[in-house]
Amino acid sequence: MSNASFSRGYQALKAQIDAPIAAYFSSCVHCGLCAEACLFFTETRDPKYTPIHKLEPLRKVWEQEYTLVGKLKAWFGLSTPLHDQELADWQEFIYNSCTLCGRCSLVCPVGNDLSYMIRKEREGMVAAGHAPDGQISAAKRAITVGSPMGVKFPALQAQIKHIEKDTGFIVPVNQVGAEYMVTLSSMEIMNYPEYLEALARIFKHAGKTWTLCSEAFEATNTGIQIGSSDIARELVSRLVNAAERLQVKTLVSPECGHAYTAIRWEGANLMGKAFTFKVQHILEVLEELRQQGKLKTEGLETARMTFHDPCQLVRRGGVIDEPRNLLKTVAQNFVEMEDAGKMNWCCGAGGGVGAIEQAHELKTRVFQRKISQLDAIKVETVVTACANCRITLEEGFEAYNREMPVLGLTELIAQHLVEEPATENAHE
């Protein structure tokens, strides 16, 4: 294996330019609408954060390698070839100020999928060795240890023991033939163990069989964030192999945005084959159970609540109604933020931004958008369905001195379950 180098990066960028990318660059009308869609522009008013500007290195490669105009420009000295320093300078735009939230893709009047392009551009950055250190370390841990935060199975086992003790339920591990295979994010194991407990209660309540897998409990995918299909493929394959071995019907993505994108939307393409099982986000599973009448809740939260939509769920996955239907069964004072649903504003630290140390100040600055959104509706509690959003919200509230509890929707549902199991369903 050779080391990262500019020529490797350039080669990778060249290889990334497919028909959609060429069409997108050709059809860009330079209207600048994507700027107003980007959190990093609206909160800083700095034009360098305009999404299409973040794609300049990739655009240069496309123009100079694949178009006649670009070749003529180069011959006549009207453009300079891409150089290493340019890529290094662009790290700030390609990683630090882009959460791959996809809001720009939605507003583009000519339909350019800008977040798809940035995702592809990151492939070149990785090969050139310009990925941020924080993400490189996370990726290394994910591959070698099994989790980007370095969580190993024994840590999970300890949590399982706690839960079994608290609830009296068995938390199944490596159960062949279970209906659902549950996956987690390290964040949930370390910071929000209540998530796993909630799942145990819910599956018991609904009378569904489920399991964890000792070799593939971690669903987050640093390969997607850093922008390396090779690493992403390796991580996805662990989950796919486990699900196939355990012969489960459904692989459940945790409360995590990009983990869902990785396995649900990029997974099969990375593997180059169709899955033998279904992939659902936990919210999709819960909504399905609710519709089947297998999720009976009682009591209503009285606090004024809103729901923060994780970008990957609403904009990649279209999971918009599910959380609202679920939340309304347990909350009587549910209000929507402005731009809620598919145009919701990102928390500011998705797509790996949270792992980049140099991006910390910027990430806190752009959180102003979320603060204004929430101030406008005067809520007491924020509910979300992504552990990364959740930690970002908590850190953001602390930075802006706001007292605001943040809840995971799955736990909230679990708290309101009717105590005795739904006996009529148990016979099915």
Place this chain on the structure above:
Amino acid sequence: MSTSLGAILREQYGVSRRDFLKFCSVLASSMAISPTFIPRIAEALEKTPRQSVIWLSFQECTGCTESLTRSNAPTLESLILEQISLDYHHTLQAAAGDAAERARDLAMKANQGKYLLIVDGSVPMGNSGYSTIAGISNVDALREVASGASAIIAVGTCAAFGGLPHANPNPTGAVSVSEIITDKPIINISGCPPIPVVITGVIAHLITFGVLPELDKLGRPLSFYGQNIHDRCYRRPFYEKGLFAEDFDDAGAKKGWCLYKLGCKGPVTYNACATLKWNDGVSFPIEAGHGCIGCSEPNFWDAGGFYRPLAVPTEGVAQLTQMAFAAGGALGIAAGVLNAKKRDHAIAERETVSIDDLKRKG
């Protein structure tokens, strides 16, 4: 020559005061002048000494002169001609040879700087032998006579824009008056031929007001050439409804539908035919069932065929476009194949990224 127009009208032609004023009204309305000017026109025409006019004919067909004489007695247009002193017009004058040329010399000397020069026909700039009068080439005659004129009226499309002699391939090198004379006021009365009342109207305007009428960018009086035929055409409603004659003997033609598709140039032709009409207001070409050929516009003879509709591309364009499309398509496919090869090569060359080569070493 000093007898006034009014006196001559009464004494020699027995024209009543009433008829004379009627003529003045017609002139005023045809030139879109306020009715309050009618007495002024009458007064000017009555009192003005007869204006000396020298008429030079170059490469022309005499159609313009014919047009003017067709509006002859007893119509009042012809009277105007009687009232100017037409000192030289080689088609109409009685004198011939040296006597005729002498009449011109005398008129020029007697009215130096005051006479009006009317020209019909274009001037050949190639071999001067193409058109000479009394051994003098047209261009020399024009330059000499124009030097002492107060103003020049270029009658007909040949004098105004070069006309038919100027049409491709223009064997005589024909040009318009305004291409030779640049230091005198020139009024272009275009048309092949022009409407008689337009010629007489402009002369009356010059005699009455002593200044040039307002002109468009081609030097034509706006009062007659300000609107296009199409805008004032009585068949315009059919155009608006999309009812077109497709052939000269189809049902649409019989119903009097718009002649646009049969090549009518009304939409791009500026003239007064649709309002003043011809033969004392009897009719005009479109009313007679034929599209306008655009004769009052420059280069009308070379404008792509009298029967070809305005909006249809000229011949060969469709085929050329097809060829360009095919060539463009072939180039596009070739470029696409090359680009695909390049990308395949890049993909083949790409090395798998492992966690060990995320960072640069050394």
